[in-house]
Every structure is written in structure tokens, then in C-alpha cells.
Amino acid sequence: MSQKIESIRELYDTLRPSRTTHANGQVLTTEFCVNLSDIFTKLIKDAARCNSYSSDIYYDLRKIDENVHAYRNYAEFEPIFIGFRRHGVDGNSIIMCRIEGNPYAVHNEYFALYSVMIEQKQDEPGWATVVFNEYWM
Numbered sequence: 001m002s003q004k005i006e007s008i009r010e011l012y013d014t015l016r017p018s019r020t021t022h023a024n025g026q027v028l029t030t031e032f033c034v035n036l037s038d039i040f041t042k043l044i045k046d047a048a049r050c051n052s053y054s055s056d057i058y059y060d061l062r063k064i065d066e067n068v069h070a071y072r073n074y075a076e077f078e079p080i081f082i083g084f085r086r087h088g089v090d091g092n093s094i095i096m097c098r099i100e101g102n103p104y105a106v107h108n109e110y111f112a113l114y115s116v117m118i119e120q121k122q123d124e125p126g127w128a129t130v131v132f133n134e135y136w137m
Contacts, residue, residue: 004101008092012079012115014103017133027126032071032118036064039116039132046084046112053088060091064116068130071118079117083110107136 005011025034040061047057060082071077083090083098083106090098090110099105106113113135121127 003103005096005099005103006101008079008081008096011081011096011099011103011106012117015106015113015115015133015135017115018136019134021132021134023130023132024121025128025130027071027128031069032128034068034128034130036068036130039064039130042132042134043082043114046114047089049111050084050088051086056089057082060089063091068116068118071128074118074120074128077118079115082114082116084112085110 003014005014021038023034023036023039025032027033043057043061047054060080064080067077067080078092081090081092081095083095095106095109095113098109115131115133115135117131117133119129119131121129
């Protein structure tokens with residue numbers, strides 16, 4: 001029995017990561033300052049495993065960089081998924097189309113799947129955490 005997934009947020013809440021990494025950053029008046037190099041390195045390495053269209057990772061890296069650094073409110077931040085399959089790299093919209101609402105179809109479609117999310121640190125005002133999830137690696 002599987003539930004129908006209607007949004008990327010629901011997919012994020014449904015899937016359980018096999019590994020999670022946190023990167024702490026400071027929320028400044030103009031942007032969220034955090035070092036994303038470890039996350040980007042991992043994604044670029046998996047993109048190299050694609051037989052074609054691996055350069056599409058560039059668009060996902062840009063989206064992560066722009067959305068994370070422009071971060072303002074956790075409730076408004078949409079999780080960013082990156083899926084790797086033999087013939088390419090997919091972002092949120094393509095992943096949602098390929099799984100057709102079945103959250104467990106990601107296992108059949110992708111050899112690697114990651115998500116990037118931001119969580120506010122309730123106990124430390126002015127700080128937030130980038131949550132980088134790896135699924136079934």
C-alpha cells in the first residue's frame with residue numbers, strides 16, 4: 001500500500017535517507033552564508049557515473065546555490081532533489097514526473113538520489129543548517 005505523492009515536500013517527508021550530512025551557516029541580512037563545497041563535490045562525482053547528459057548537474061548546482069544563499073524562511077523553502085540515472089541528471093520536476101506519484105518508484109528510476117533542505121536552528125538565532133540527504137547508497 002503506497003500513498004500518492006502530490007508535491008516535492010511530500011516526497012521529502014515520505015522518503016527516509018540512509019545518510020544525512022549537516023552544514024551549518026549564518027543567516028546574514030542579505031544572504032545565508034554556508035559552505036556547500038562538500039555537497040557539490042559529492043554530486044559532481046555521481047554525475048560522472050551517468051553515461052550521458054552528466055553536465056546537467058550544472059543546472060542543479062546553480063539552483064542549490066541560488067536557493068540556499070537566498071534563504072529567508074524554512075517554511076517557504078522547497079526541498080531540492082537531485083536524481084542520477086544512467087542517461088542523465090534530474091531535478092524536482094522531472095523526478096516528480098518519472099515517479100508519477102509513487103514515492104517508491106525512485107528506487108527503480110535512479111542509481112543515486114539526494115536532497116537538500118534547510119532547517120532553522122531554534123536554539124541559535126541567526127544560524128541555520130543545510131541538510132544533505134543521501135538515499136539508499
